[in-house]
Amino acid sequence: MSGLQDRVAIVTGGGQGLGLGIARALAMDGTNLVLTGRTEAKLRNAQNTLEALGVRVLVVPGDTRRRADAENAVALAIEHFGRIDALVNNAQSSTPGVPLEDVTDENWRETLESGLYGTLYFMQAVLPHMKRQQGGRIVNFASRTGIEGTQGFAPYAAAKEGIRGLSRVAAREWGAHGVTINVVCPAALTPSADAYLEANPTERARYLSEIAVGRFGDPEKDIGRVVAFLCSESAGYVTGQTINVDGGQSML
Template sequence: MSTAPGMLHGKVALVTGASSGIGAAAARVFAREGARLVLTARRAERLHDLAAALREDGAEVTHLAADVRDPAAARAVVALAVERFGRLDAAFNNAGYGTGRTPLHLMADEVYDAVVDTNLRGVWNFLRPEIAAMLTAGGGAIVNTSSTGGLVATPVAAPYVASKHAVIGLTKAAAAEYGAHGIRVNAIAPGITGTEMVTDWFAANPGVEEALHRATPQPRTARPEEVAEAAAWLCSDRSSFVTGATLAVDGGFTAL
């Protein structure tokens, strides 16, 4: 068995949306790869339990419940990372929110606001203090979660599609602006992944999962850990010449 350090060994990494799904999987993968972790999510109890479990396994972890839609909360989480560990090396801005399948002309304004405020403004709120911390530290790597819905259109999910396309644009803009400062900014675009949100969506819409499998070269649902592995690589020095990119983790769905 190899005793080589993990690809995030010694790095200070922040994960948003860490209480479940891809975020919780990322917390476990990042810890396994040697990162010192700052975790945040809205669900305080689940966040606490995950942090406690990781500590029991030997990880260095701190956490703070926060809503990504609140810029002051985002600043507080980044400040906690710097206060606790002295710097911030990597960030995975993963928190997200989906909608039911509603035609655009019937979509309520409050649904649009909830989706965009979480998926886009939530990334924006964290990007600013993360970049500021990384400028002080001399560089870093940021990964933002988009979606296959940020690469191709998905019917009856207009606010989600709009927000996830915008995340890719914001990622490219930040990468172009801060590349010379040693800060890399990339996005991942997960396909259908076995998170609680997706599992509930499948349960409420029989046949959708099978239809998506038929449209995917690797005809199955991804495990959250598979998406987290991609984020860990982009946060690591192994992807040192990758910035402004969007990595589809979708079993080939968007390749067709």
């Protein structure tokens, strides 16, 4: 038993790609879901897919760059389900492949606000409810681009390293309330990642050559299963950690 049955998780950016894969993995364990994202049509499609797995799904369109949208999603989750057991901060916008010297204010703001700021907004919004429950799980997302300093990813790397620092502070401050916070660095072949690698075939070959197990990860079966564990009762003694789920692309 994973300890997820009848629990409730919020997944930001849950209408597609990695977020949808994670939502599917949580649904397979019986977790009811709150999906947020900017495109309602994608969220509704995801809702139909996930409800077919036997869980309840609440769709709350919104933009992680706005604190009010995070607070609204959390308030509606409480109104609908009465509790929030897990938060998965997956949403992130970025413009890859831009040299640092060419990064614009727009690039910078969109990337940091959607990822770092959005992560903060949702964490702060769920905390009072998790404190009242005396427990909760938060899973945030970072990237090897920040850890290793990948060229062409300056705003993304900065946002992801900011999320790692934020997560460690929260883990220390919120542990007494039974709230754990961990970070996953994934390597999965999502539609957006596939589009980037299709446009940069030499990068595809290089990335694949670096992965020890010799394949790209699957959003549900590889990344989602690890997130589901971190959201479960079994992970109550794991907090403040960065976990690379990348087939051995990065080894610390």
